[in-house]
Amino acid sequence: MEITTKDYSVWYDPEKATVFFKGFLRLDGMEAYQPIINVLNIAAENGSVITLDMKNLEFLNSSGISMLSMFVVSLRNKGNVGLVLKGSNKVLWQTKSLRNLQRLMPSISLELG
Amino acid sequence: MGHSSSSGQVDLSALDPLDQITLLQQEVLALRQLNQDLQVTLETAVEHGDAIEAELQQANQRLQAEIAERQMAQSTLQAILTTVSRDKADLEAILNLTVEHGDTVEYHLYKRAVEVMRQSEELFRAIAEASPVAMVLTQTPAGSIRYANAAAAQLLGVSEADILTYTLGDFYQEPDLPDRLQQALKQESSLVGFELQGKNAQNQAFWAIASIHQVSLQGELVWLTTLYDIGDRKQIEEALRQSQAKLQEQARLLKTLVEYREEQLRQSEEKYRSIFENSVEGIYQVSPSGHIINANPALARIYGYDSPAELMAALTDIAKQLYVQPSRRAELTVFVNQFGSASDMESQIYRKDGSIIWISESIRVVRDEAEHVLHYEGTVRDVTEHKQMEAELRQQRLTSERLLLNVLPQKVAEQLKRGTNKIADHFNKVTVLFADIVNFTELADTVSPNELVDILNEIFSSFDSLVDHYGLEKIKTIGDAYMVVGGLPSPHPRHVELIADLALGMQREITRFQRHDGTPFYLRIGIHTGPVIAGVIGLKKFAYDLWGDTVNIASRMEAHGEPGKIQVTQTVYERLKDSYDFKPRGMTAIKGKGKMTTYWLLGKRSLN
Known part of the structure; x- marks a missing residue:
């Protein structure tokens, strides 16, 4: 399962139970993010612990972080799926916002490299 | 049921019996009626009570249900309240997160934008300074100069520091050009590639191709004018015309060349076609x-x-x-x-x-x-x-090689073929045999030469086989004589024995032949052993031959021998006496040698 445009790629690798993000995500509004939410939901249904690898996601706009927040909340409410976030110290927004997501779901395991 | 003493009771005793009965009957009827009424009243009352009771029961149940419902609604409300509170907290958190995220990204983008702007300004400055084209930034299309590059300062004949005190219009030849430009640029944001005549600060005229663009500099809109000095237009046009003419000439030459090459190609193609076809x-x-x-x-x-x-x-x-x-x-x-x-x-x-x-x-x-x-x-x-032809040639070569081998020993033939100069070799230990068919020449008188040769050929051919069998070397035939050598051209330790065996074999072989009149042939054989010279002499009809005393003595042994016998010298006898039988002949006069002791070789001693 993969969504690719000239700006970004989002794909789900079931074997690694990981959703990979790459490039520049700046879709216009929450509705535009629906296809990506679908990918995340499929990942959440198919694994007891899922990983979102955003090391190569250089840019994420506010709609994007909202989408991610809501997904985290929905995962927390489900209660039976663990979440690992992989990010990069070299990308400024990741060092701040990914840590903030832990406030919504304290059990998030954060790996910043 | 007893009588009730109602208020209407009449004193019976005061009445006549009939009246009494009637009265009593009336009373009974009344009582019955009363009883009936009571009955009805009672039933009604009971029914009513039941109804009331049922109604109360229902009301009670309704109340109970209502209480339960209320309780449930309250807990649901409680749950909703909890969820809503949590959602509210989540939404607040998400809002905070989003805002912070936005701030971070905004900060990042701002920093980058500033950096990009700085870089692009630097880039512009670098390009402008490096460019040979004059570049001038003004506030209005021909207004006061904000920036001018080195090329502009040079073109306009002003120092870069002083130039900021001028307007660009100061350098235009036509006084109304600034106004016209101003008008034109109200509709368009740029004018590209128009020619204008200018004058520099020293009042020298120049022609330039100008372009004007509106650009944003640090948030402010300014006008970028580029002036490309085209110098003397006529000179340029002339140069252009000349180069055009030159190009046309070159094109014409090229065309001629191409035609020439095509013709050449066509000719060579024809040539090759002709070669191909013919x-x-x-x-x-x-x-x-x-x-x-x-x-x-x-x-x-x-x-x-x-x-x-x-x-x-x-x-x-x-x-x-x-x-x-x-x-x-x-x-x-x-x-x-x-x-x-x-x-x-x-x-x-x-x-x-x-x-x-x-x-x-x-x-x-x-x-x-x-x-x-x-x-x-x-x-x-x-x-x-x-x-x-090649096959035939090969066949012929094989034939000639075989012929050569018949004339010369293989080793010598090979030496000759290799062109070895040495023609003769000295051999110390060889044995020479001569054999002669007795009275063969007499036969010539009675049979035809053809028959003579035929019989000679048969006899010598059988000898040839024996020679091959013992690995000896036939040297030649001379008429009816036959000459063989042992230990040549390769030395052989048993050369004397092999020649002795050959001699005995030849004597046996000759008995197989008869003259046409039935009389047998006899063979005279002589053998001697010693050193010889061997080699090929002459340029034509190569023949391998032997020379020396040994050859002469062997020949004498044959010539002085007797029919059917083998005469050998003392030397041969000494070599063979242990394994062959001999009979001494005694002293024999040998031509040129005086008297010699010779022996008749009789046979090979059997091993027992």
């Missing part, structure tokens, strides 16, 4: 799969076809159809692919009628730029005749 050699092109895709008339003729077209239609897989040896085409292809070409490759091929001929072909591979094999080109000659 060549006596077959010429072909064959595809990697073995299809002949081009063939000349000579090839068709060699392969036995009526025309090249017929040949090309027929030969689609030469590996199977053409070459007699099935793997031949594969061998040739491998070779040519490896080395690029192959010359004079001889193969047997089938002609159209199935006959087999020898061809000699030279092949080369033709590849495209990517090194893929396009096809193979080759030339073919029919070498069947040549091949036959």
Whole structure:
């Protein structure tokens, strides 16, 4: 399962139970993010612990972080799926916002490299 | 039920009995009625009570249900409240997160934008300073100068510091140009490539191609004017005209050249076509799969076809159809692919009628730029005749070699062939035998020369076989005499024994022959052993011969011998006396040698 445009790629690798993000995500509004939410939901249904690898996601706009927040909340409410976030110290927004997501779901395991 | 003493009770005693009865009957009726009423009243009251009770029951149940419902609603409300509170907290958190995220990204983007702007300004400055084109930034299209690059300062004849005190309009020849530009640029955001005449600070005129663009500089809109000094226009136009004429001339020359080359090409093509058509050699092109895709008339003729077209239609897989040896085409292809070409490759091929001929072909591979094999080109000659001649020649050479070997010992023949100069060798230990058919010359008187030679040939041929058998060397025949040597040209330790065995064998062999009148032939044999000189002399009719005393004495042993006997010298006797039987002849006068002791060789002693 993969969504690719000239700006970004989002794909789900079931074997690694990981959703990979790459490039520049700046879709216009929450509705535009629906296809990506679908990918995340499929990942959440198919694994007891899922990983979102955003090391190569250089840019994420506010709609994007909202989408991610809501997904985290929905995962927390489900209660039976663990979440690992992989990010990069070299990308400024990741060092701040990914840590903030832990406030919504304290059990998030954060790996910043 | 007893009587109730109602208020209407009449004193019976005061009445007559009839009246009394009537009264009583009335009273009974009334009582019955009362009773009935009571009955009804009672039933009504009971029914009513039941109804009331049921109603109360229902009301009670409703109340109970209502209480339960209320309780439930309250807990639901509680739960909703909890969820809502949590959602509210989540949404607040998400909002905070989003805002912070936005701030971070905004900060990041701002920093980057500032950096990009700084870089682009630097870039602009660098380009502007490096450019040979004059660049001027003004507030209005021809207004006061904000920035001018070095090229502009030079063109306008002002120092870079002073130039900021001028307007660009100061340098335009036409006084109303600034106004016209202002008007034009109200509609357009740029004017590109128009020519204007300017004057520099020293009042010298110049022509320039100008362009004006509106650009944003640090958030402020300004006008960028570029002036490309085109100098003396006439000079430029003249140069242009000249270069155009030159180009036309070059184009004309080029065209002539191309025509000339084409003509040359056409001629050489014709030439090659003619060579191709008239060549006596077959010429072909064959595809990697073995299809002949081009063939000349000579090839068709060699392969036995009526025309090249017929040949090309027929030969689609030469590996199977053409070459007699099935793997031949594969061998040739491998070779040519490896080395690029192959010359004079001889193969047997089938002609159209199935006959087999020898061809000699030279092949080369033709590849495209990517090194893929396009096809193979080759030339073919029919070498069947040549091949036959070659076979004949080989046969003749073999024959002459065999002949040479008959005349000379192999070792000597090889030496001669190698061109060894040495013609004679000294051999210390050899044994020489002479044999002569007794009275053979007398036979010549009674039989024809042909018959004579025939019988001589038979006898000598049987001797030749014996000589071969013992590995000895026949030197020659002289008339009816036969000469053999042992230990030559290769030394042999038993040369005396071998010659003795040959002599005994020859004496046995001769008994198989008879004269036509039935009388037997007799053989006189002489043997001597010692040193000889051996070699080939002369330039023609090579003959290997022996010289020396040993040869002479052996010849004398034969000449002074007796028919059917073998005469040997003392030396031979000494060598053989232990294993052969001899009979001493005594002293014999030998021509040129005086008297010698000789022996008759009788036979080989049996091992027992």
